Amino acid sequence: MAQSLFKALKLRGACDIDVLAPGWSLPILERMPEVRRGVVMPLGHGEFGLGKRRTLGKSLAGEGYDQAIVLPGSLKSALVPFFAGIPRRTGFRGEMRYGLLNDLRPLDKAALPMTVQRFAALAAPAGTPLPAPFPMPRLIAQADNQPRLREAHALPAGVPAVAFMPGAEYGPAKQWSIPHFAALARSLAEQGFQVWVLGSNKDREAGEAIAAGNPAVRNLAGLTALGDAVDLLAMSAAAVTNDSGLMHVAAALDVPLVAIYGSSSPEHTPPLSQRVSIQTLRLDCSPCFKRVCPLGHTRCLTDIAPKRVLAALGELGLPCSAPASERSAAAVIPLVPSSLPGA
Incomplete structure (x- = not known):
């Protein structure tokens, strides 16, 4: 469902999109033409791993990213972009992420009832209507x-x-x-x-x-x-x-x-x-x-x-x-x- 976000970003202008995700999901990312590359998250679901997150963030610091968009609502998911020093770090309010994210948005669940809508909404400044027509996920088989x-x-x-x-x-x-x-x-x-x-x-x-x-x-x-x-x-x-x-x-x-x-x-x-x-x-x-x-x-x-x-x-x-x-x-x-x- 995150592909709708990637499509919405591309609609707003030329950009390169890298995705930090679990290793098992990389074959899906390879079939999304919007994604330049997948970056493996070395930690399993629920694993905090502060040291590994700091190391990964520092390794990404030289990539020159302008923005990080954090889709999960957990505190730990906001750590890597913070350690990478990415200037703009966007996401919805979640587990006490003040400071870790500096483009922090309130989530209106009534206005955005679907997960895919919430993802795509993060492509634009807060309060911007969703793109029309809505960008639907479309994978390309090999x-x-x-x-x-x-x-x-x-x-x-x-x-x-x-x-x-x-x-x-x-x-x-x-x-x-x-x-x-x-x-x-x-x-x-x-x-x-x-x-x-x-x-x-x-x-x-x-x-x-x-x-x-x-x-x-x-x-x-x-x-x-x-x-x-x-x-x-x-x-x-x-x-x-x-x-x-x-x-x-x-x-x-x-x-x-x-x-x-x-x-x-x-x-x-x-x-x-x-x-x-x-x-x-x-x-x-x-x-x-x-x-x-x-x-x-x-x-x-x-x-x-x-x-x-x-x-x-x-x-x-x-x-x-x-x-x-x-x-x-x-x-x-x-x-x-x-x-x-x-x-």
């Missing part, structure tokens, strides 16, 4: 990597593929049930599609369960690097996903996408694309934003039937069929670029 991936994983080129992303790092309250994914995979296989399960090694077991007894499913979870997953998604005819990082990747590749929401909210972090069907039941108990269902039933996810998701794929243009009774209720109208506040 086309020369795609034939290699097909060969390495024996993926037939003549059969359209639907990508499944069954993982969600936050917890099971964001994960559509594996039996539902498996049932959907069977329906797609019967209609002539192959299914690629994408994710990390943590999703390997889920992929095996989805693939069990279904030769049309290829479980690639844990077998590909993040950059490879991006390039595989770009070759997919459509994708079905939980609210996850790969959901945003698929949206940024403009792949027709069914996004399934349970404990989280599509109003806060929607997939940013026009070819999206958001599936959410909006039960009284959701969104609860819990990792595990506090009521023990996870009905917000289990009550979304595979036939409903199949119908949503058909409405997005995938040549598949579902009962008419499912089609009429399949899709919740998604948040599209034209409906973003400030766009």
Whole structure:
């Protein structure tokens, strides 16, 4: 989602953009034409590491940066730009960052309800309206990597593929049930599609369960690097996903996408694309934003039937069929670029 910020900066004038980010995210940055280079953050999530942050900041001091834009709200995230002596250090108020940031902005959550809006707002002086049209994330797949991936994983080129992303790092309250994914995979296989399960090694077991007894499913979870997953998604005819990082990747590749929401909210972090069907039941108990269902039933996810998701794929243009009774209720109208506040 930070790519919308990078695009907004470029709209304001010529500039070079370097991004300090975790090492695992560099393949994503490589597929953003706005980014000159990625700089590896040597610390893990939640690690304070004052000495390492000071060393990294001092190493960047000679780069001549004019501005640093800090997206996280933590105190520690503001340390590297401060130690680097970057003249203008921009960010929203967070954990006592007075002095560390000298272009400190109040955050009006009502005016900027979406994370992507908050990022893009930091491209311009405080109070400036968001750019219109709103700059949407758009990744560029590495086309020369795609034939290699097909060969390495024996993926037939003549059969359209639907990508499944069954993982969600936050917890099971964001994960559509594996039996539902498996049932959907069977329906797609019967209609002539192959299914690629994408994710990390943590999703390997889920992929095996989805693939069990279904030769049309290829479980690639844990077998590909993040950059490879991006390039595989770009070759997919459509994708079905939980609210996850790969959901945003698929949206940024403009792949027709069914996004399934349970404990989280599509109003806060929607997939940013026009070819999206958001599936959410909006039960009284959701969104609860819990990792595990506090009521023990996870009905917000289990009550979304595979036939409903199949119908949503058909409405997005995938040549598949579902009962008419499912089609009429399949899709919740998604948040599209034209409906973003400030766009």
